[in-house]
Amino acid sequence: MHMANELLSVPVAAGALAIAAGGLGLVCRKVREAVSSEKTALMGILGAFVFAAQMVNIQLPVMPGTSGHMVGAVLLAIILGPHPGAIVISSVVIVQCLIFQDGGLLALGCNIINMGLVPVYIGYFLYKAATAGRFSPVSAFIGAMIACVLSVEAGAALVCIEVGLSGVLVAPFGTFLTAMLGVHFLVGVVEGLLTVAVLAYLQQVRPDIVKDALQGKVRLSKKMVMVTFIIFTVLIGAGLSLLASEFPDGLEWSYAERPEEPEFEPAVENKDSKIAAVDDFQSKYSPLPDYTVRGSELGMLNAEIESSSGWTSFAGVTGAAVTMVVIWLSAYLLRKRKPEAG
Amino acid sequence: MHHAHIDKFAYQDSVIHRLDSRVKFIVTVLFTAVVISLPRTSVSILFCYAVGPFAVLVLAGIPLRFVFKHILIVSPFVLVLAFSSVFYDRSIVRIAFGPFLWEVAAGWLRCFSILGKFIITMMALIALVSTTRFGNLLCGLQKLGFPNILVIQLGFLYRYIFILIDRAHHIIRARSGRKLKNLGVRREVKVAASMVGSLLGRSIDTAQRVNIAMEGRGFNGNWHSLSRLRVRASDIIFIFLAAAFTAGLFIFVKPILG
Numbered sequence: 255m256h257m258a259n260e261l262l263s264v265p266v267a268a269g270a271l272a273i274a275a276g277g278l279g280l281v282c283r284k285v286r287e288a289v290s291s292e293k294t295a296l297m298g299i300l301g302a303f304v305f306a307a308q309m310v311n312i313q314l315p316v317m318p319g320t321s322g323h324m325v326g327a328v329l330l331a332i333i334l335g336p337h338p339g340a341i342v343i344s345s346v347v348i349v350q351c352l353i354f355q356d357g358g359l360l361a362l363g364c365n366i367i368n369m370g371l372v373p374v375y376i377g378y379f380l381y382k383a384a385t386a387g388r389f390s391p392v393s394a395f396i397g398a399m400i401a402c403v404l405s406v407e408a409g410a411a412l413v414c415i416e417v418g419l420s421g422v423l424v425a426p427f428g429t430f431l432t433a434m435l436g437v438h439f440l441v442g443v444v445e446g447l448l449t450v451a452v453l454a455y456l457q458q459v460r461p462d463i464v465k466d467a468l469q470g471k472v473r474l475s476k477k478m479v480m481v482t483f484i485i486f487t488v489l490i491g492a493g494l495s496l497l498a499s500e501f502p503d504g505l506e507w508s509y510a511e512r513p514e515e516p517e518f519e520p521a522v523e524n525k526d527s528k529i530a531a532v533d534d535f536q537s538k539y540s541p542l543p544d545y546t547v548r549g550s551e552l553g554m555l556n557a558e559i560e561s562s563s564g565w566t567s568f569a570g571v572t573g574a575a576v577t578m579v580v581i582w583l584s585a586y587l588l589r590k591r592k593p594e595a596g
Numbered sequence: 597m598h599h600a601h602i603d604k605f606a607y608q609d610s611v612i613h614r615l616d617s618r619v620k621f622i623v624t625v626l627f628t629a630v631v632i633s634l635p636r637t638s639v640s641i642l643f644c645y646a647v648g649p650f651a652v653l654v655l656a657g658i659p660l661r662f663v664f665k666h667i668l669i670v671s672p673f674v675l676v677l678a679f680s681s682v683f684y685d686r687s688i689v690r691i692a693f694g695p696f697l698w699e700v701a702a703g704w705l706r707c708f709s710i711l712g713k714f715i716i717t718m719m720a721l722i723a724l725v726s727t728t729r730f731g732n733l734l735c736g737l738q739k740l741g742f743p744n745i746l747v748i749q750l751g752f753l754y755r756y757i758f759i760l761i762d763r764a765h766h767i768i769r770a771r772s773g774r775k776l777k778n779l780g781v782r783r784e785v786k787v788a789a790s791m792v793g794s795l796l797g798r799s800i801d802t803a804q805r806v807n808i809a810m811e812g813r814g815f816n817g818n819w820h821s822l823s824r825l826r827v828r829a830s831d832i833i834f835i836f837l838a839a840a841f842t843a844g845l846f847i848f849v850k851p852i853l854g
Contacts, residue, residue, distance in 0.1 A: 255673075259631075285745055294749070294752065298748070299752060299802055299803040302757045303760055303796055305757050310795070313784060345753050353754070355721055359625060359720075448785060448789055452792050454789070459793065567640035567853050570849065574646060582650075582660075
């Protein structure tokens with residue numbers, strides 16, 4: 255689910271960065287008030303634990319040859335509480351970006367929101383809501399399952415919305431959304447199963463860790479897994495079909511295709527205020543004027559041939575390539591010479 | 597796994613390595629923003645922009661094979677999205693490149709534009725990270741106004757990542773030594789859960805011991821760094837060159853290449 259830079263436009267990326275920075279700042283303040291300094295080491299090491307836990311993969315039953323692993327956002331939120339959990343998972347996303355180059359630097363804001371803040375808080379509050387009142391193993395199981403599936407789906411839906419707002423999407427918005435939600439439903443179910451199983455294991459082996467999170471005994475039984483799986487499939491199926499009927503294809507197409515096919519614009523803009531609002535948002539927050547004038551781009555491409563300006567692009571590309579070769583060669587020669595001199 | 601397995605090149609020395617981490621960070625962010633905001637149908641200008649991070653990587657002595665291997669590892673999601681645009685944007689455009697003329701689907705242009713931007717911004721990011729020690733980067737981020745608690749968190753995380761990944765490797769090796777076939781979903785989940793659970797338990801124990809040791813040495817939740825960051829003449833030259841390169845291409849070359 256890590257987003258790369260080029261799936262976003264600069265305004266969306268900047269907005270998301272601002273939201274993520276504000277959110278993280280708020281969470282940091284909350285944590286400083288609530289958490290003593292002895293938890294700083296715990297939070298840091300649990301962040302490293304997330305990386306290690308992601309290496310433990312299991313084979314997925316539905317698609318042979320693929321394997322899934324756990325992300326741990328909901329697990330940490332349940333064990334640590336929402337604010338420290340949010341900081342731990344956000345720091346994991348930052349390190350994934352900076353050290354492992356997973357996700358772009360500009361997309362970092364989106365990634366923090368999609369994979370850090372939103373899943374942790376949604377997951378935590380869903381779990382708390384499900385286990386509120388009288389505690390039972392069933393409610394803990396259902397709660398953790400719902401928390402994992404919905405938090406992952408929320409992140410996936412946000413990815414679609416951000417990409418859609420950026421106008422990068424060429425595929426219809428609905429198709430993309432359905433595909434993302436479908437794939438991440440499976441991811442969420444695996445996450446949920448593992449989360450519940452880990453909680454059950456911890457309760458038996460290390461009850462001190464989950465004392466506050468689990469009051470009763472949690473067991474992972476086959477029947478329960480099957481029942482939740484069926485319920486979720488039905489729910490998600492119903493949800494998706496509802497969504498499909500809510501947004502007719504035409505609107506989706508015009509929404510997604512608008513940047514490239516300017517003739518779509520007047521037809522839809524008059525009827526629907528949503529498109530106009532999105533359009534307004536984009537034109538208002540685009541810092542680079544050239545960026546919004548998309549209508550002329552294709553025209554320019556065709557005009558290129560008429561003025562035989564293919565040669566300019568040829569010159570640009572070969573020039574860049576030659577420059578790179580020269581840089582590399584000179585560095586190579588210089589480095590070769592160095593040991594001889596020294 | 598050795599501590600410096602992943603960012604081993606950050607411990608080399610070169611002109612680029614010696615630059616202030618704040619300068620490198622800001623230049624990388626701005627460069628990325630400019631590259632992303634290039635029009636989505638122009639591919640040739642991207643080649644020109646690639647020269648920048650390429651020069652920095654070569655100057656810093658980072659092996660290019662390492663860079664491209666790394667980009668390949670993180671690319672699957674982008675690859676899917678880039679190639680899907682080929683199927684959805686089928687309007688035909690004519691492309692001229694030197695003496696050649698093609699008629700292709702506009703989707704191909706977008707596909708290559710997405711891939712090109714991805715590769716360039718990844719090169720820039722790798723150039724930043726593999727020429728800056730993570731500790732210095734954190735120090736710079738703190739000076740730039742990152743919350744203290746997040747800086748400590750990232751510092752701890754970075755310090756323990758390699759230790760815990762080592763532990764995970766031990767556990768996984770033990771599993772693959774004993775498990776000779778697929779055990780079915782339920783057993784698989786149970787085994788994986790006990791692995792993750794024991795890893796979590798041990799991590800929490802480690803954290804307690806680390807905390808006691810750190811408090812014994814006077815840690816009170818604040819992060820102090822010995823490394824002093826200074827903006828020197830070389831930093832200013834770097835900023836000037838980067839700005840001239842990025843803005844120059846944007847203002848003078850982009851209108852020509854389209």
